[in-house]
Amino acid sequence: MKAITWHGKHDMRCDTVPDPVIEDGRDAIIKVSACAICGSDLHFYDGFMPGMKSGDIVGHEFMGEVMEVGRDNKKLKIGDRVVVPFTIVCGDCEQCKRGNFSVCERSNRNADMAAKMFGHSGAGLYGYTHLTGGYSGGQAEYVRVPYADVGPVVIPNGMSDEEVLFLGDILPTGWQAAANCDIEPTDTVAIWGAGPVGLFAMQSAMIMGAKQVVVIDEVPERLAMAEAKGAITINFQNESVVERLNELTGGKGPEKCIDSVGMEAHSGYEAEHLYDRVKQAVMAETDRPHVLREMIYVCRPAGIISVPGVYGGIIDKIPFGAAMNKGLTFRMGQTHVNKWADDLLIRIQEGQFDMTSMITHRGSLEDAPALYKTFRDKADGCVKVVLKP
Template identity: 75%
Template sequence: MKALCWHGKHDIRCDTVPDPAIEHPRDAIVKISACAICGSDLHLFDGFIPGMKHGDIMGHEFMGEVMEVGKDNHALKPGDRVVVPFTIFCGECDQCRRGNFSVCERTNRNKETADKVFGHTTAGLFGYSHLTGGYPGGQAEYVRVPFADKTHIKVPEGLTDEQVLFLGDILPTGWQAAVQCEIEPTDTVAIWGAGPVGQMAIRSAVLLGARQVICIDHVPERLAMAREGGAVIIDFENESVVERLGELTGGKGPEKCIDAVGLEAHVMRSFDSFYDRAKQAVMAESDRPHVLREMMYVCRPAGILSVPGVYGGLVDKIPFGMAMNKGLTIRTGQTHVNRWTDDLLRRIQDGQIDPSFVITHTVPLEKGPGMYKTFRDKEDGCIKVVLKP
C-alpha cells in the first residue's frame, strides 16, 4: 500500500509499504477514505518531537471503512464506517473507566520509555513517535486499529467524510479546551492561535455561551475565518496583544485563556522569540512558550488557562510565581476524544456545527509530502489539508 512516511526532519515521502494485518483479536483493519495533516504532525516534520524512526507512517486524523476484524472484536463488522480517534485506549483500565482516555495505562507499547520521559505512561497514539507506542499512522491506504472494539467512532448514515473526519482530533480538542475553561455567560475567552484547533475552540466557546471570544494570530486568512466564527480578532504583528486585550476587557483581562499554539509559537519582533529560538538552537530548551508566558500575564486573577497546544519537553522563563499569586488554574492534556464525541456527533447532525468549514485544500495522498510545507508555511491560504488515498 501507499503511505506517507517520516525519513527525517523536513523529509516526508510517499512510500510503498506492507499492508497491515490483524495482530490481536481486538484489532480491525480500516481502509482509509480520508485523512488529514494536523498541526501536531508539523512538530514531527520540524524535528521537535523525539522518538521517530525512518519509515514511520505518519498521521493521526483519519477515517474509513472496516475491512476485517479480529475474532474478539464484536463491536465492529466489515462495512462499518468509522472515524478513528488519535488516542488508542483499552476501555478497561482505571484511567479509561474514568474517561481519561488519552492516559490509558495499557496501550503504550513503549511504557518503560514513556515512564522515564513523562513520569507515567500516556496512551498509545497513532503516528506519533515511539514515545507513544510507535503505532503506524493513518496517512495511508489502510491502517491496523488496535483495541478497535473501543477505539472507534461509528458514523451514522447521511453524513459526509468532511463533516465527521475531525471528530478524531481537532473538533474534540477544541471542544475540550473550551470545556476545561468552565465558561460562564459573563466570560471573555481569549484564544491564541487561529489554526484548525483554534478555529474549533472559537466555535466551541461560542456554543458554550461565552460573552466575548477573542482570537490572537497574524495570518490574514486565519483571522478572517476566526471573525466569521464569532471572534474579535487581534493581529499581533500590528497590535499590542496586552494593550488590546486590556481595551476589550475594560482593563480586567480575559477570565479564560486558551493556548491553541503549543511548542512552535511564532512572535514578531519579540525578545522572548529571539531568546527561545537561540536556546532551541543550542538544545538548551525544546519548546517556545511565549503564549504560556503571555497568558499568565494577561489572564484575570482566579482565571483558567487551558492548554490544548502540544508541548514536547522543556520550557524556560515561565513566570510561575505570577500564575500562583494570581490564583490561576492550569488545565492541559492530550484530548480524551471519546469522552466528547457522542455529544459532538449529535451537534453535527443537528446543524449546530459543520467542521468542514476549516478545509482549504483537498489533495490525493501522493501529494501529501508537498502539502506539509504548504501547511506549515501557510502558503496558498492553507489552513487545513485533507488527503484522499
Template identity: 60%
Template sequence: MKALCWHGRGDIRCDTVPDPRIEDARDVIIKVTSCAICGSDLHLMDGQMPGMESGDVLGHEFMGEVVETGAGFTKFKKGDRIVVPFNINCGECRQCKLGNYSVCQRSNRNAEVAAGLFGYTTAGLFGYSHITGGYAGGQAEYVRVPMADVAPMKVPDGMDDESVLFLTDILPTAWQGAEHCEIQGGETIAIWGAGPVGLFTVQACKLMGAERIIVIETVPERIALARKMGATDIIDFAQEDVFERIKEISTGEGADGVIDCVGMEASGHGGITGALAAVQEKLTATERPYVLAEAIKAVRPCGIISVPGVYGGPVPINMGSIVQKGLTMKSGQTHVKRYLEPLTKLIQEGKLDMTSMITHRSTNLADGPDLYKTFRDKKDGCVKVVFHPN
C-alpha cells in the same frame, strides 16, 4: 500500500510499505477513506518530538471502512464506516474507567519510555513517535486499529466523511480546551492561534456562551475564518501589543480564560521575546513558550489557563504569576471518546461548521510531501489539508 512516512527533519516521503495485518482478536483493518494533516504532525516534521524513526508512518486524524476484523470481533462488521480517535484505549484500566482516555495505562507499547519522560505513561497514539507506542498512523491506504472495540465509533447514516473526520482529534481537542475554561456564560475568552484547533475553539466558546471571544493571530486567511466562526475581537500579534489590547477589551480586568492552541510551534514578535524567538528557531528549539507566557500574563487574577497546544518537554514559565494571581492551569491530550456522541449530535444539528477551514484536498498521497510544506509555511492560504486516498 502507499503511506506518508517520516525520514528525518523536514523529510516526508510517500513510500510503499507493507500492508497491515490482524495481530490480535480486538483488531480491525480499515481502508482509509479520509485523513488529514494535523498541526501536531508539523512537530514531527520539524524534528521537535523525540522518538521518531526513519520510515514511521504518520497521521492520527483518519477514518475509513472496515475490511477485516479479528477472530470473534463483534462491534463492527466489514463495510462499516468508522471514525478512529487518535488515542488508543483498552477500556479496562483505571484511567479508562474514569474517562481519562488519553492516559490509558495499557495501550502504550512503550509505556516505560513514556514514564521515563513524564513520570507515568500516556495512552498509545497513532503515528506519533515510539514514545507513544510506535503505532503506524493513518496517512496511508490501510491502517491496523488495535483495541478497536473501545474508542472507534461507527459513522451514523447520512453523514459524509468531511462532516465527521475531525471528530478524530481537532474538534474534541478544541471542545476540551474550551471546557477547561469552565464557561458559564458572559465570559471574555482569549484564544492564541486560529489554526484548525483554534477555529473550532472559537465555535466551542461561542456555543458555551462566552460573550467576548478574542483571537490572537496574524495570517489574514485565518483571521477571516476566525471572524466567520464567531470571534468578536482580533489581535494581530505582529502589529499590536497583545497584553495591552486584552486589557483594553476587558476594561482592565484581563481575560477570564485563556487558551493556548499553538503549543511548541509558537513564535515571538518584537522586543526581547522576538529576539529570543529568532535565535531559538534557528537552533531548532523544541519548546517555545512565548504564547504560554503571554497567556499567563493576560489572564485575570483567579482565571484559568487552558493548554490544548502540544508541548513535549520542559518550558520556563512565570510560576510567580501563577501563584500570586491564583491561577488554574488545565491541559492534557484529549479524552476523545468522551466527546464523540455529544459532538456528533451538535454536527447533526448544524451547530458546528466542519468544512470551511478545509482549504486543500487531494485524492493522491503522493501530494503529501508538498502539502506538508504548504501547510507548515502557511502558503497558498492553507489552513487544513484533507486526503481522500481511496
C-alpha cells in the same frame, strides 16, 4: 500499500510499505477513505519531536471502512464506516473507566520509554513518536486499529467524510479546550492560534455561552475566518495583545485563556522570539513558550488557562510566580476523544459546527509531501489539508 513516512526533518515521502495485518483478537483493519495533516504533525516535520524513527508511518486524523475484524471484536462489522480517535484506548484500565482516555494505562506499548521522560506514560497515539507507542498512522491506504472494540466511532449513513473526519481529533480537542475553562455567561475567552483547533475552540466557547471570544494570530486568512464566525480578532504583528485584551475587558484581563498553538509559538516581540529560537536550536529548551508566558501575564486573577496545544519537553523563563500569586488554574492534556465523541456527533448532525469551510487544500497521498510544506508555511492560504488515499 502507499503511506506517508517520515525520514527526518522536512523529509516526508509517499512510500510503498507492507499492508497491516490483524495482530490481536480486538483489532480491526480500516481502509482509509480520508485523512488529514494536523498541526501536531508539524512538530516532527520540523524536527522537534523526540522519538521518531526513519520510515515511521505518520498521521493520526483518519477515517474509513472496516475491512477485517479480529475474532474478539464484537463492536464492528465489515463495511462499517468509522472515525478513529487519535488516542488509542483499552476501555478497561482505571483511567479509561474514569473517562481519562488520553492517559490510558495499557495502550502505550512503549510506556517504559515514555515514563523515563515524563515520569509516567499517557496513551498510545497513532502515527506519532515512539514515546507514544510507535503505532503506524493513518496517512495510508490501510491502518491496523488496536482495541477496535472500544475506540472507533461508527458513523451513520448520509454523512460525508468531510463532515465527520475531524471528530477524531481537532473538533473534540477544541471542545475539550473550551470545556476545561468552565465558561460562564460573563466570561471573555481569549484563544491564541486561529488554526483548526483554535477555530473549533472558538466555536465551542460560543456554544458554551461566552460573552465574547477573542482570537489571536498573525495570519490574515485565519483571522478572517474567526471574525466571520463572530470572534473579535487581534493580529499580534499589528497591535499589542496585552493592551487590546485589557481594553476589551475594562483593564481586568480575560477570565479564560486557551493556548491552541503549542511548542512552536511565534512572538510579536523579536528579541523574545530570537531568544527562544536560539535556545531551541542548541536544545537548551525543546519548546517555544511565548504563548504560555503571555497568557499567564494577561489572564485575570483566579482565571483558567487551558492548553490543548502540544508541548514535547522542556520550556524556559515561565513566570510561575505570577501564576501562583494570581491564583491561576491550569488544565491541559491530550484529548479524551471518546468522552466527547457521541455528543459531538449529534451536534454535527444538528449543524452546530462549521465542519468544512476550514478545509482549504485537498490532495492524494502522493501530494502529501508537498502539502506538508504548504501547511507548515501557511502558504496559499492553507488552513487545513485533507487527503484522499
